[in-house]
Amino acid sequence: MSQVLHTPPPTTATTPAPADDDLAALAARHGLSVSGARPSLREYVGQLWARRHFIAAFSTAKLTAQYSQAKLGQVWQVMNPLLNAAVYFFIFGVLLGTKKGVPDYIPFLVTGVFIWTFTQSSILAGTRAISGNLGLVRALHFPRASLPISFCLQQLQQLLFSMGALVVILLCFGVPVSASWLLAIPALVLQFTFNAGVSMIMARLGAKTPDIAQLMPFVLRTWMYVSGVMWSIDHLLSKHNDLPSWVGPVLQANPAAVYIDLMRFALIDSFHSSQLPHHVWLIATGWALLAGVGGFIYFWKAEETYGRG
């Protein structure tokens, strides 16, 4: 059998292939388009908009499938972030004592952990959005940006569960309900745009070099420790006057810190606007636009190459 395969009979093509320019001319005459070509940016946005229901359905499906085998089911959506916050409270609040001097430490910490987790898991999911879904990319036609966006949307839904738990925590610790809570909405919109943009950048990098997925947890952990998730940047700066003058503004302009502090400012009454950097909304919008628009264009530039290899 294998011998036969190694000595195939001579080629007997009954219809010899016409010359190359003939074929191209034939295709042009009948108005055929080149398969697998990248659409223009405007067309791409249109295609993406046409797939919005798929993006939403895919993210919800992922979210539901996540805990469908667990006995407690969707309860884990809330349990997970709460347990996370409890660990950080034990280590940083109790053992290391970073809570000294920070009023309402538990609401402060839990807000920080939840908002940070949103950015962190969006970026992690984005890194694997293409490389982890090659089967889907190679089987169906859709604008590939649907994947990183869909994963960010899944994380946003996850965050909304956490925010429900957060509200209960806030009320338990006597943080008053106020009109400033409404500021959480624009803050989340900006953060989502930022996350989606970074996810798209990471999705392209991760599609080309899957090794990045191994590196990201370390990068993200470093980023977390400098972003004031479990300690107050403002507090640190006022305590250490000997730090170089650029450290403060750099720490405070870091996008993760900006979104975390905006949410704290919106939700916790003892977190004052004096603890925020100047022009904080401008910085937040700037990061969102820079990452969102830049990430989208960067991702689109390689649209036709996803799925290779």
Place this chain on the structure above:
Amino acid sequence: MADNTSGITGTTTGITENAEITEIAEITGEKIPTVVVDGVDIVYRVNGTGAGRGSATAALNRMLRRKKAEQAAGVRKVHAVRNVSFVAYRGEAIGLIGTNGSGKSTLLKAVAGLLPVENGRIHTDGQPSLLGVNAALMNDLTGERNVHLGGLAMGMSREQVKERYQEIVDFSGINEKGDFITLPMRTYSSGMAARLRFSIAAAKDHDVLLIDEALATGDRSFQKRSEARIRELRKHAGTVFLVSHSNKSIRDTCDRVLWLERGELRMDGPTEEVLEAYEAFTGGPDKAKAKPKPKPKVPVSP
């Protein structure tokens, strides 16, 4: 279209179908191309195949000698399709055959625009779609939600999915033995899951439809139903491509066959002629050929 008649092997449905297609072609006069494949090469680059890849020292060595060619970096090139050219016309059903690993599925994916080509071009009329929704479905979700998800993934609107939902479920026959559509797909038998996948994928009408081994799934009655559905799709679709190892289903559905071997287009012609050569090549005909064979006929050249 002139060579359609030579592809018929005896099923009555095949005859009427082919006759219809020929009629359409006669009315419109000139043959309208839907897919033009022009000297296409496809090359896969595979990471992690270099000798001694597993050991850390080998990886380190690779990083240090970065400037060396890709082979040194453990990237291997697999030339899956070599200089293939053909033109497919409206109303044709084209079978793709070849031994395992000969590049059939790769070629289909490139026609669908899902794999980039190394050289050459593929021109298509509209967006060819691969009949493969499997990847979008999730085992942990119910069949019902998977129908919605799969439909949306194929680019149907929410309204279209709602409209076709009952049709899809009925066609799959999932609910014949009880209310299974509301159970997670992981509880389905592999046959049931395959039937649901095919039903979702076949629910949409396509301009150019590419089918990769979808017909081998399900029991005999489902296979018959799927073949009928493919003939129906072909009526709506411009062109159907079918990859299969079952020479019988190729005979039943296709009127032209492309034979790929080691990525090269070995033969392109009427079904019966190509299949005979292929069967001789693979060492004897299928069991299906044990029954009386239609008289050998001279193919009319196109």
